[in-house]
Structures are given as C-alpha cells and as structure tokens.
Amino acid sequence: MRMNTKSAFALASVLTLSLAACAGDQGDLTGDDADDDDAADVDDTDNGDQGTEEGEDAGEAAGEIESVDSITIGLVPATDSATEAEEQNAEALAEQLSEQLDGFPVDIFFADSYLGVIQGMQSGDVQLLMSGPIGMIQAEDEAGGTPILQSLRFGSDTYVTQWFTNDPDTYCLDDEPVADEDGFLFCNGILDEETGEMAEYGPMGEEALELIEDGTPVAFVEEGSASGFYFPQTQLNELGVEVDAQFAGGHDQAVEAVYNGDFTIGTSFDDARGNIVDDNPDVGEELVVFAWAGPIPNDGIVASDEFTDEELDLLVEAWLSFAESGDLEEGDPLYDVYEINGLVPADEEALDVARQVYNDFGDQ
Secondary structure, eight states, X not given: OOOOOOSSOOOSOOOOSHHHHHHHHHHHHHHHHHHHHHHHHXXXXXXXXXXXXXXXXXXXXXXXXXXXXXXXXXEOOSSSSOOHHHHHHHHHHHHHHHHHTTTOOEEEEEOSSHHHHHHHHHHTSOXXXXXXXXXXXXXXXXXXXXXXXXXEBTTBSEEEEEEEESOHHHHSOSSOOEEOTTSOEEOTTSBOTTTOOBOOSSOBOHHHHTTSOTTOEEEEOOTTOIIIIIHHHHHHHHHTOOOEEEEOSSHHHHHHHHHTTSXXXXXXXXXXXXXXXXXXXXXXXHSEEEEEEEEEEOOEEEEOTTSXXXXXXXXXXXXXXXXXXXXXOTTSHHHHHXXXXXXXXXXXXXXXXXXXXXXXXXXX
C-alpha cells in the first residue's frame, strides 16, 4: 500500500499516549486505593509478608481477561478473498497478540466486507475488529463496540481520499500534471512543482470536481469504505454533484477499473496506484490524481462490549507493547497485515469527523 508521505509529512501532531496512560493510571489507583487500608493494617503484624503476597496475586488476577474464553480478530482481506500470504500474516499477528496476553487464545476471522466483521461482532463471534474509521463508528453504533486504537502511517493518524482520472485534459485545471519522485502524476496544486511537497491534507481540487457532469459513472471502492465512498460522496453532496455510483469492490479494483478505461474517474485511499504498479508500471502516469477529500482519521481497532474497562486497558497495553514505536516495517506482523507503522490510543474527538460523515448518510 503506497501512501503519499509528503516531504516532511508535517501534518497535525500525532496523538499522544496520555489517554491510555490516564486510563491505566486510573485503573491502578482504583485497585491501590482498595488495598491501602488493609495493607496498612497488616504491616505491623507477623502476617505482613503474607498479606503482600496475596495482594500481588489479586493484582495478577485483575490483569487477566476473564470475560471471554478466546479472542477472534475480524479482518477484511485486500482482495475478494484472503490469500495464503494474508492468512499467514494475520496468524502471525494473532500469535504476537497472544504472546503479549500471556498465551491467551487469539484467532483470526476473515470477512468478505466491512459489514461482515461488524456482523461478527454483533453475533459474538468477533471480539476485536480492524476497520476503517466509518467501520469503527458503525461497529460502535450497531454492535456496541469501543474504538480503542488507531493506526499510524508515516507518522500520521490521518489520510485522504484521492480522486484520479485517465482524462487529465478535462480535470486538471490550468496546469500540467506534476510528477513526484516516483513518477506518479498530480495536478490542481496537490503537488508543488517547485518544492516537490504535497499540500496539507484536506479538500483539494474541488473546482475540478464541480466539472463532473450529473450521471457520470464513478468507480468507488465499496459502500463501507471511508476513503473509497463515504468521504468523497459527502464531498459531492456538498458540491451538489450527482454521479452514478458504481462499486469496484476494493481500492486496487477501483484503480484498475479507471486504468483499464472502464471509468473516467475513480476514488481510493492515497496512493493506491502503488498497489498495482508492479503489474502496471505506467499506472502513475496514466492515472492523474486531481482532487482530495478529507482529512480522514486512520483505520483502527474496535473491541466488543464483552470486555470490562480493565480488560480494555489490558488490550490497549498489549497492542502498544509491540506497536507503540511507530516504526514498524516489513517483517512485523502488524505492518504485513495492513501496512501499519504503529498504533496510538483512539481519540474520540478525532473520530467525530468520521462520526459526523457516517451520521449524515442516515439510512442510505
């Protein structure tokens, strides 16, 4: 998954870890406060050491997951069905999480859509799901889930929708497409020709979007995709542009559909062109990114309502134990699954952007 990194990637500051620290501290204080008086009473007795050991045992018991017998992580494969490599990467991730939970059983469930993992959480078959921000909000709304973590890529917790076209003569306004260091083309000010830096994440090229004629077929990704449908469709709604929404089924497929000439315009995360460049070396030249929608909160992890608050803290701590650095790369299970460089505690305020977009769609 190739993402536009910008030269310095000077975006909004990365979410701090204070949320988890505060939650963890509060949980610890609750336990400590409950034991303080008893500990003081036994300090002057011959059984002081015994009381301390019992307190430690109680603390260890409180640090275990007891609400469920096992954890299943719900994932959506990058293609129509999980490949052998995807299954192996996911199994490695499950093993890594299990190790951090002292051997607690962790399994993987691949669904065929974002909705499938949410339904798995509703039925109790999925305890953790990894999804885009709209899926996270939907899981919260429809399955009672709690967003606990968000992904980092290239140091950022946000990304954008990219609009791309095989007809730059129509949608590139007053400027020639500009190539980045990899030869991928952009126009309408997204890439600065002089500095080679990307614009700050946000809406771009909206004047070009207004040129889309009503009824134009657009290759969206799928109905549950934040960058592939919800955010760009919201952008069109605000501009009063009505298109013929067609769903390619995946980000790679949307790119391929426009590359093959089946559509003139498509959407995906930035920069999904890199996903098919090995088989189509000229995709970055044939498809020009001419607009952005966003910024969009990164994908993340949602926990089911089966867990207690203390267990949620334990899960966050377990994930962060191997993903807090933000510099994961190929060979790290979390990176190999969804090219995630790291995790940070979920920021409900940041997710409000996705929540508003989701709510604005209503029953559509």
